Amino acid sequence: MLPSWSLLNHDQNMTVIAKTSEAKCGWVFRISERIQTELDEFENVIVRFKAGAINEGQFRIIRVPAGVYEQRENGTYMLRVRFPAGGATAAHLRRLGEVAAKFGNGLVHTTTRQEFQIHRVLLDDIIPALRWLAEAGLSTKGGGGAWTPFIKPLVMRQFPVVSVCCFVSTQGSGGRRA
Numbered sequence: 001m002l003p004s005w006s007l008l009n010h011d012q013n014m015t016v017i018a019k020t021s022e023a024k025c026g027w028v029f030r031i032s033e034r035i036q037t038e039l040d041e042f043e044n045v046i047v048r049f050k051a052g053a054i055n056e057g058q059f060r061i062i063r064v065p066a067g068v069y070e071q072r073e074n075g076t077y078m079l080r081v082r083f084p085a086g087g088a089t090a091a092h093l094r095r096l097g098e099v100a101a102k103f104g105n106g107l108v109h110t111t112t113r114q115e116f117q118i119h120r121v122l123l124d125d126i127i128p129a130l131r132w133l134a135e136a137g138l139s140t141k142g143g144g145g146a147w148t149p150f151i152k153p154l155v156m157r158q159f160p161v162v163s164v165c166c167f168v169s170t171q172g173s174g175g176r177r178a
Helices: 035-050 056-063 090-103 123-135 151-158
Strands: 005-008 014-018 028-031 068-070 076-082 107-110 115-122 164-167
Touching: 035 056, 035 123, 056 068, 076 123, 090 107, 090 115, 090 123, 115 123
Parallel strands: none
Antiparallel strands: 005 014, 014 028, 068 076, 076 115, 107 115, 107 164
């Protein structure tokens, strides 16, 4: 049996624990214990934005570090879901597909940043989608920002395809905005 170990990310937003006794595949994600409080705070920011109490620039400063990006299609957003060290369980991927089907356009887009993106999420659906992700131990927090300079060239040399679009079946799940 392998010993238990943990890796705390640099921004301390999410801890990845690998314990063979906790998961058959060896990966268990643990997000911040404050996630529900943080989602409540972010929900209040969205309410203030919708009411005009803060402008788009002020909203952007808060939402981008939360892994929420505005898309070219007005009123839609992209959620960048973090998978530290590139590890994921079948349950994580299942929930990712469920969130994409229910709140996005039914597609999951992978990135070379070891993250997944859910596109075309409406402003009113951001918090419910983030809560669904949190229930499965997933988060978008810290999914924003630039590349770590030494990783980009290494990734680009090893993987000539920058991104791949994964199709998630929405049949019978009420998928929308195809």
